[in-house]
Amino acid sequence: MQQRNKLLVAAAFLAPAIIAVIFLRIWPATSALHESLLAPGETTYSLENYAYIFSDPVFLRSLQVTLVFLVVVAPLQIVIALALALLVNAAIPFVGLWRAIILLPVAIPQSVSAVVWGVAFRPDGPVNAVLIAMGLEPMRFLTSAEQAMGSIIVIVSWIGVGYWMTFILAGLQDIPKSLYEAVRIDGANRFQQFWYVTLPQLRRPLTFVLVANTVANFLVFAPVQILTSGGPQGSTNLIMNEIYTRAFVSGDRSSAMAATVVLVTAVLAVVLVQFRMMRSPEDKGI
Amino acid sequence: MYLKTFRRSASVIALALAMPMAVTTTAQAQTVVNFLAEAADFVYAPVIEAFEAANPDIDIRYQQVPFEDLNAAIESRVGQGDSSIDVFAADTPRVPAFASRGYLPDEEANRERIEAAVPNPVDQEQVSWEGKIHAFPMWTSTQLLFYNRDLLEQAGIAEPTPTSPDDRLTWEELLDLAKQAQDAGAEWGFTFQQVDRYYQLQALYESAGAGPGLTGEGLLQPDLTNEGWVQTSAWYRDLYEDGIAPRGVSPNQTNDLFINGQVAFFYGGPWTFGRFEEAEGLNYGVTYVPYFEGGEPVTATGSWALAISPHAANPEAARRFVEFATLTPEGALATTESNPLPPVNAEAYEQWREKIAELTPKVGPAIDIITHELQNTAVGRPRTVGFVAFETVMNRVFSDLRNGAEVEPTLQAAEDQLRSQLARIR
Amino acid sequence: MNNNATMVRTSLTVLCAILFALPLWWVAVSALRPENDIFRYLSPLSWGTLLPLNFTLEHVVELWSGPFRLAIMNSIIVTTVTILVGLAICSAAAFALAIIDFPGRNIVFIVMVVSFLIPFDAIAVPLYQTMRNLNLQNTYTGLVLPGIGNGLAVFLLRQFFLGIPKELREAAMIDGMGWFGVFWRIYLPLSVPALISAALILFVFQWQAYLWPLLIAPAPDYKVAAVAIAQFSTQYDVNYALIFAAALFISLIPMVILTGFQRGFSASVASTGGKE
Structure with a gap:
């Protein structure tokens, strides 16, 4: 077919999505860029807001906290999601019910999830009650600068793992059974089947999960906002909480927009690296 | 099963579609006033009903937005010149910021009428910015010390029955009693209701003579590292380090500690009476809040005011409603019917006090305490355009102190952060 | 897959589902008990922690x-x-x-x-x-x-x-x-x-x-x-x-x-x- 014709067909398929995405995401985002270049009370563009946030120890700390959080949470969630997907990808009684229960936390308003886990993690709460009943020392959880981030990771993983599991599960069910039979004839054991068939066949769904999971975790903030406000001592001050606080609580929109631009740039860089890493020879483009 | 669910939802959709239509047909001849605030529907229902009965040509449409998001809603709607809001509730410490950004009109023309209805200068100051009135004062708040009689009796502690405001407890005496109660079995000795929040904790620093934490022109300079702040912060930190008060309980869950008999002394406001009175088997009394020896007794105050949006579509109707709700005794009283905060309207307050006086035989002279503190010890939050930024940082400081952070580095870091943040606001 | 493997897999799945469901269960129980009971049985663990002892709709x-x-x-x-x-x-x-x-x-x-x-x-x-x-x-x-x-x-x-x-x-x-x-x-x-x-x-x-x-x-x-x-x-x-x-x-x-x-x-x- 001719190039021009193909372009027209593609345009017809793409037009609604492109219009929606540009009108509802990209265009408002350019106004964020615009605001980030205007220092408070100024009408000419400058980099003053960027200079301010990069000299602000609170913002720098939040960048650092976010990166550490991501390095831990993304691999952790993906491994657990993969393990759960492998577990529930079988004909066991009521399997649909179990899958739905594991997925359910993602449908509950995050404000409610945060309250429930905040209560669970209270120093006088039920998790410590279990620890005490088992003869262990009670822990401080959200009230300690050392344990708060770990507690937040537990909460966001409880919310999200079932969601990521679902995408991997869909990928698993798409692997042709014949591939397993072929390697079994060659005498492959369980692990080899997983390594040589399952993982390579999951490359596309896993790319999706890796990228989407990274983006989602970059943008985590409701549990932080509700449970710790970024504390104790800034130990859980993830960047989205910092941005939200600046924009909607402290009323410093211009530095919040500068921080948003920094965030989007950082996520874009990480995501592009991930695309390169997961690219296979037959895929074109990024 | 499927069919049943479907039929049910279909009937609800029909209902949902019918309801707005019914509203529009009756509302056709009326002027609509859109009213944005944070309180539950039932809080404003009595005053709206009373106003609409007297003004059948006006239809008040109430839109509730949660407290945490009210600021975002006001910024994005009133702040952007949206005419779909006529009246909104303004948290009084935010009046300076709102007024300086032009979200609140100048109400100087009404000064005499406001001063006549609301004579307490503390309440007038709460709606002012740079000497001008910008909103209509509605409610105020104050603090009381609640104690659990059963836990005190169990520890053999004599009830700190209030005789006069002059012999209130000092903090030192209170904490001794709190420890005694704990030794006798109470889980916790003491808690603030609004833990971690500047609103309630400012009074500690003011009572110790350390100041509100802000100084300079327009109160835009942080002042957190003076001796008084360091000492009082250490005192607050030790309250939790020593296990007298609980860590990790959010301000919204402290009421339940008191209701369930887990804490002996509780520092709260009149808004807690609602739940405490509903709790079966809770035997409690109230007295004056403590002060630091050698310092002054100080209590937190301030609450909501009503403001007319400068972009209101129907400013005249909006004005009639706001004046009814704040300047007339019957309207002001109606705003407190389902809400336990005191009205600032003096005539309404006289009627309100009779309602609270009914509690006296059970819990002690709550109304005398409230009246005394409002008139004599109330200190508002700093009147500055930087208040919200300041409060946000301070709430984090208090939370860190409660969790055991070192006092001086915490205050120093907050001071540095505030210095650069507040510099951007001017 | 043989029966033993199915048993193990089923038990593991149910265990995971229970772990994920516990916080939700607490939400449901809290909705069905009097308001003043919600934070009453947090610790130590008792029947009241996970059951609505004073059930109410x-x-x-x-x-x-x-x-x-x-x-x-x-x-x-x-x-x-x-x-x-x-x-x-x-x-x-x-x-x-x-x-x-x-x-x-x-x-x-x-x-x-x-x-x-x-x-x-x-x-x-x-x-x-x-x-x-x-x-x-x-x-x-x-x-x-x-x-x-x-x-x-x-x-x-x-x-x-x-x-x-x-x-x-x-x-x-x-x-x-x-x-x-x-x-x-x-x-x-x-x-x-x-x-x-x-x-x-x-x-x-x-x-x-x-x-x-x-x-x-x-x-x-x-x-x-x-x-x-x-x-x-x-x-x-x-x-x-x-x-x-x-x-x-x-x-x-x-x-x-x-x-x-x-x-x-x-x-x-x-x-x-x-x-x-």
Whole structure:
């Protein structure tokens, strides 16, 4: 077919999505860029807001906290999601019910999830009650600068793992059974089947999960906002909480927009690296 | 099963579609006033009903937005010149910021009428910015010390029955009693209701003579590292380090500690009476809040005011409603019917006090305490355009102190952060 | 798979499901007990921690007789429309990005990727100003629109379409089928699990949406459940009993739908065969 014709067909398929995405995401985002270049009370563009946030120890700390959080949470969630997907990808009684229960936390308003886990993690709460009943020392959880981030990771993983599991599960069910039979004839054991068939066949769904999971975790903030406000001592001050606080609580929109631009740039860089890493020879483009 | 669910939802959709239509047909001849605030529907229902009965040509449409998001809603709607809001509730410490950004009109023309209805200068100051009135004062708040009689009796502690405001407890005496109660079995000795929040904790620093934490022109300079702040912060930190008060309980869950008999002394406001009175088997009394020896007794105050949006579509109707709700005794009283905060309207307050006086035989002279503190010890939050930024940082400081952070580095870091943040606001 | 292995796998699955369900169970129990009991049995562990000793339907009845019923209907309407319109738009875009080799494809794909990197809350205010100019405040359209062009859903579907053998398409086109026919008759029917996953993305975005509905549709007639639930907390008082009762409704509805979705997955297992 001719190039021009193909372009027209593609345009017809793409037009609604492109219009929606540009009108509802990209265009408002350019106004964020615009605001980030205007220092408070100024009408000419400058980099003053960027200079301010990069000299602000609170913002720098939040960048650092976010990166550490991501390095831990993304691999952790993906491994657990993969393990759960492998577990529930079988004909066991009521399997649909179990899958739905594991997925359910993602449908509950995050404000409610945060309250429930905040209560669970209270120093006088039920998790410590279990620890005490088992003869262990009670822990401080959200009230300690050392344990708060770990507690937040537990909460966001409880919310999200079932969601990521679902995408991997869909990928698993798409692997042709014949591939397993072929390697079994060659005498492959369980692990080899997983390594040589399952993982390579999951490359596309896993790319999706890796990228989407990274983006989602970059943008985590409701549990932080509700449970710790970024504390104790800034130990859980993830960047989205910092941005939200600046924009909607402290009323410093211009530095919040500068921080948003920094965030989007950082996520874009990480995501592009991930695309390169997961690219296979037959895929074109990024 | 499927069919049943479907039929049910279909009937609800029909209902949902019918309801707005019914509203529009009756509302056709009326002027609509859109009213944005944070309180539950039932809080404003009595005053709206009373106003609409007297003004059948006006239809008040109430839109509730949660407290945490009210600021975002006001910024994005009133702040952007949206005419779909006529009246909104303004948290009084935010009046300076709102007024300086032009979200609140100048109400100087009404000064005499406001001063006549609301004579307490503390309440007038709460709606002012740079000497001008910008909103209509509605409610105020104050603090009381609640104690659990059963836990005190169990520890053999004599009830700190209030005789006069002059012999209130000092903090030192209170904490001794709190420890005694704990030794006798109470889980916790003491808690603030609004833990971690500047609103309630400012009074500690003011009572110790350390100041509100802000100084300079327009109160835009942080002042957190003076001796008084360091000492009082250490005192607050030790309250939790020593296990007298609980860590990790959010301000919204402290009421339940008191209701369930887990804490002996509780520092709260009149808004807690609602739940405490509903709790079966809770035997409690109230007295004056403590002060630091050698310092002054100080209590937190301030609450909501009503403001007319400068972009209101129907400013005249909006004005009639706001004046009814704040300047007339019957309207002001109606705003407190389902809400336990005191009205600032003096005539309404006289009627309100009779309602609270009914509690006296059970819990002690709550109304005398409230009246005394409002008139004599109330200190508002700093009147500055930087208040919200300041409060946000301070709430984090208090939370860190409660969790055991070192006092001086915490205050120093907050001071540095505030210095650069507040510099951007001017 | 032999019986022992099934037993072990089933027990492990049930154990995981219980761990995930415990916090939800506590929510349900809290909704069904008197308000003053909610925080009473936290520690030490006792029967009261996980069972409503003084069972009451008071909060559920109170909630269901108030405006929350309308809010949850609004949520259902908005979410359903979002999923239907969003799936149509996103799958068409994904099809073009995966299958049609046209100039500028990379740029379009990058625009899609960037669109889901932008934190929606950060751009809600400028978007609100645009929507206000279009008079979309307090309308279903205003609520639905931000949910329909979902870059993440496009990305997911594109990943899936890339995996469908291109021989199928080539054969069909030789038989005279057009691009739309290929999309409608071949790609969509083969992509049911991926479409369900994409629907899940659209669903979660809209069901969890909070700041946007709060800004665009604060009028009681258009309030959605996530906003309505937040209103049980005011400055001085949080009504946990009503919050938990509302959370119960908000999670029960997806529970029913998700269990149904899982049937879509199971059907796909049956057709391609289990992997062991």
